[in-house]
Amino acid sequence: MRRLSLTRYHRAAPLVLLFVLLAGITTAASFVQAQPANAEAAATVTDISEGSKLFAANCATCHGLSAQGQDGVAPSLVGVGAAAVDFQVGTGRMPMQASGPQAPSKPVQFNDEQTQQLAAYVASLGAGPSVPDAAAVDPAKGDASHGMELFRTNCAMCHGSVGGGGALSQGKYAPSLMETTPTHIYEAMLVGPQSMPVFNNANITPEDKRDIISFLDEQRNGAAGGLSLGTIGPVAEGLWAWLLGMGLIVGFTVWIGVRSS
Amino acid sequence: MSTDNGSIASETHGSGVADGEFVDPGVPAAHRPRRADVDPKAARKAEVQVAAMFGVSILGTVLAIYGYVTSDASGDDLAAVQRTTMLMGIGICLAMLGVGVGAIHWAKTLMRDHDMVEERHALRSSDEARAGAIEKLKDGATDSGVGVGRRGLLKGSVLAALLIAPLSVLVPAVGNLGGDWNVSNFKHTMWRKGTRLTKDPDGTPIKASDVTIGSVFHVIPEGLNELEHGKIEEKAKAVVLLVRLDPRDLNIQPGREDWSFDGIIAYSKICTHVGCPVALYEQQTHHLLCPCHQSTFDVANGAKVIFGPAKRPLPQLPIMVDDEGYIVAKDDFNEPIGPSFWERLK
Numbered sequence: 253m254r255r256l257s258l259t260r261y262h263r264a265a266p267l268v269l270l271f272v273l274l275a276g277i278t279t280a281a282s283f284v285q286a287q288p289a290n291a292e293a294a295a296t297v298t299d300i301s302e303g304s305k306l307f308a309a310n311c312a313t314c315h316g317l318s319a320q321g322q323d324g325v326a327p328s329l330v331g332v333g334a335a336a337v338d339f340q341v342g343t344g345r346m347p348m349q350a351s352g353p354q355a356p357s358k359p360v361q362f363n364d365e366q367t368q369q370l371a372a373y374v375a376s377l378g379a380g381p382s383v384p385d386a387a388a389v390d391p392a393k394g395d396a397s398h399g400m401e402l403f404r405t406n407c408a409m410c411h412g413s414v415g416g417g418g419a420l421s422q423g424k425y426a427p428s429l430m431e432t433t434p435t436h437i438y439e440a441m442l443v444g445p446q447s448m449p450v451f452n453n454a455n456i457t458p459e460d461k462r463d464i465i466s467f468l469d470e471q472r473n474g475a476a477g478g479l480s481l482g483t484i485g486p487v488a489e490g491l492w493a494w495l496l497g498m499g500l501i502v503g504f505t506v507w508i509g510v511r512s513s
Numbered sequence: 514m515s516t517d518n519g520s521i522a523s524e525t526h527g528s529g530v531a532d533g534e535f536v537d538p539g540v541p542a543a544h545r546p547r548r549a550d551v552d553p554k555a556a557r558k559a560e561v562q563v564a565a566m567f568g569v570s571i572l573g574t575v576l577a578i579y580g581y582v583t584s585d586a587s588g589d590d591l592a593a594v595q596r597t598t599m600l601m602g603i604g605i606c607l608a609m610l611g612v613g614v615g616a617i618h619w620a621k622t623l624m625r626d627h628d629m630v631e632e633r634h635a636l637r638s639s640d641e642a643r644a645g646a647i648e649k650l651k652d653g654a655t656d657s658g659v660g661v662g663r664r665g666l667l668k669g670s671v672l673a674a675l676l677i678a679p680l681s682v683l684v685p686a687v688g689n690l691g692g693d694w695n696v697s698n699f700k701h702t703m704w705r706k707g708t709r710l711t712k713d714p715d716g717t718p719i720k721a722s723d724v725t726i727g728s729v730f731h732v733i734p735e736g737l738n739e740l741e742h743g744k745i746e747e748k749a750k751a752v753v754l755l756v757r758l759d760p761r762d763l764n765i766q767p768g769r770e771d772w773s774f775d776g777i778i779a780y781s782k783i784c785t786h787v788g789c790p791v792a793l794y795e796q797q798t799h800h801l802l803c804p805c806h807q808s809t810f811d812v813a814n815g816a817k818v819i820f821g822p823a824k825r826p827l828p829q830l831p832i833m834v835d836d837e838g839y840i841v842a843k844d845d846f847n848e849p850i851g852p853s854f855w856e857r858l859k
Contacts, residue, residue: 409792447795454723
C-alpha cells in the first residue's frame with residue numbers, strides 16, 4: 253500500500269491509468285461481443301412426440317402446455333414454424349434465462365436432435381416457415397455486392413453497416429452478426445425474432461437472403477484498415493482517438509516543456 | 514518520485530510573499546548545470562540516445578518502404594491489405610516520431626540551455642524616417658492629383674470600380690442559393706393518387722398480401738428509378754416505411770380511418786427533427802427509433818413522438834389497395850415531410 257501511495261504521483265501514473273482504462277473497456281467490449289456459434293439444422297425428420305415431451309418439460313411454463321402463449325409473458329407458438337424454433341433454441345435464446353428487455357443468445361441448451369424434435373413439434377401445431385436447406389444459405393452461391401445493397405436498405409440501420417450490431421431503445425439491441433451461422437441469419441429474416449421485423453420471401457426473396465448472407469460472410473475476412481475495435485461504432489473508436497491521441501499529445505507537450513535533468 | 518525533477522519553484526528567488534500580494538518570481542538565480550553538462554558519461558549517453566532515436570526513424574522508413582514494396586497490388590487478399598496498411602502506418606509513424614523525438618532530446622540535453630535576453634527594439638520609427646514617409650505620401654498625392662480638386666473623372670471612376678468589383682464574386686455566390694429559397698419544393702413529394710408503393714432499391718411493386726404481420730418494407734414511389742434528374746432529391750423526400758401490425762394493436766387516428774388497410778400503414782421515413790431516415794423498427798413494441806438523436810415514434814398510435822427531440826409525429830401516407838391487389842398511394846402527404854422550416858404551414 254505504501255508503495256502504491258508513493259508511486260501514485262509518479263509522472264507516468266496518468267499514462268498507466270489511461271492504458272488500464274482502455275484495456276478494460278476493450279476487454280469488456282469483447283465479452284459483450286462474444287456470441288456462441290452453434291448447431292446446423294438438418295432436414296425435418298419428425299419426432300413430434302419426443303418434441304412434445306421436451307416442450308412440456310422446458311417451454312410450457314411460459315408458452316403454455318399447448319403452446320398457446322400467455323398474455324404479457326410469452327407469445328403463442330402456433331404457426332411460428334420450425335424456423336423460429338431452430339433460431340431461438342439453436343442460438344440459445346430460448347429457453348430464456350430471466351425476463352428482461354431482450355433474450356440474449358447464450359450457450360445452447362439442447363443438442364441438434366432435440367432442437368429438431370422441438371421444431372417438429374411446434375411446426376405440427378400450425379403451418380409456418382421451415383428450416384432452410386444448406387444450398388439456400390450457402391454464402392458461396394450468393395452475390396455479395398447485391399447483398400450489400402439490400403443490407404444497407406433493410407438491415408444496416410439496426411445491425412450497423414457491416415453487421416457489427418447496435419443499440420435500440422430501452423435496453424434492447426440488435427446483436428452482432430459476425431458469428432451467426434448462415435442458417436440462423438436466414439431464419440431470423442424469415443421469422444422476425446423479438447424486436448426484429450419480419451422480412452418474408454415476398455419482401456426479400458430467398459435469393460436476396462442468400463446474397464445478404466454472402467455479404468455478411470465477406471465481412472468476416474476482417475477490415476483492411478487495421479484494428480476494428482469491435483466494430484461497435486464511433487463511440488469506441490472516438491474514445492481511443494480522444495483518450496489515447498490527446499493523451500499522447502499532452503504527454504509530448506509536457507515532455508518538451510520540462511527541463512532536462 | 515525521484516529528486517531529478519526539481520520543481521521550478523524551489524529554484525526561484527524572492528520567496529517572501531506578503532499577504533495578498535503577488536511577488537514577481539523572477540528568473541532562476543544561477544544556471545543549474547544538467548548532468549550532461551558536467552558528466553561526460555551522461556553526455557555520451559544522451560548522444561547515444563539521440564542517435565538511437567534517429568536510428569529508430571531510419572528503421573521506420575525502411576519498414577514503411579518494405580510494407581509498400583511487398584504489398585499485394587491486386588488488393589484481393591484482405592489480410593495482405595491489412596498487413597500493408599499496418600506496416601506502412603507503423604513505419605511512417607516511427608520515421609516521423611524518431612526524427613522529432615531525437616531532435617528535441619538533442620536540444621534538451623546537449624545544446625546550450627543558458628537563459629538569453631534579447632532586447633526588443635523600439636516599435637516607433639525615428640523622427641527622420643517618419644517625416645520622410647509623410648513627405649513621400651504628400652508627393653504622391655500631388656503627383657496623382659488626388660486631394661487638390663483636380664482629376665475628378667479619375668477619382669470617380671476608380672472609386673466606382675473598387676466598389677462594384679466585389680459583386681463579381683458576390684452575385685454568383687448569392688445566386689447559387691436561389692434553389693434552396695424555393696421552399697415549395699419541400700411541400701410536395703412524388704406521391705400521387707394511384708402511385709404504387711415499390712421496394713427500395715429495385716422498385717418492385719408490393720402486394721398487400723405480401724405484407725405479413727410484423728413485416729417492414731422500405732418503400733420508394735413507382736417510377737423513381739426511371740427519373741433522369743433529381744432522383745436523389747426526390748428519393749430523400751418520398752421514402753416511406755410500410756409496416757403491418759395486428760389490426761387489433763393499431764390505434765387508428767381520427768380522420769385517418771381510410772388511410773391504412775387491414776393493419777398495413779405507411780409513414781414518411783424522414784425524421785421531423787432534423788431529417789435523418791427513421792428506420793429502426795421494433796416489431797414487438799411498434800416503436801420506430803431514429804438513429805441520429807433517439808427520437809422514438811409509436812407506429813401503433815399515429816407515429817406520435819414518445820421520446821426524443823422530434824416535435825411532430827411522422828407524416829402518414831394515405832394508402833389503399835388497387836384492383837390488382839397492389840398497394841397504392843391515395844394522395845401525397847397532407848403536410849410537408851421532414852424537419853420544420855419557417856414557411857412550413859403557409
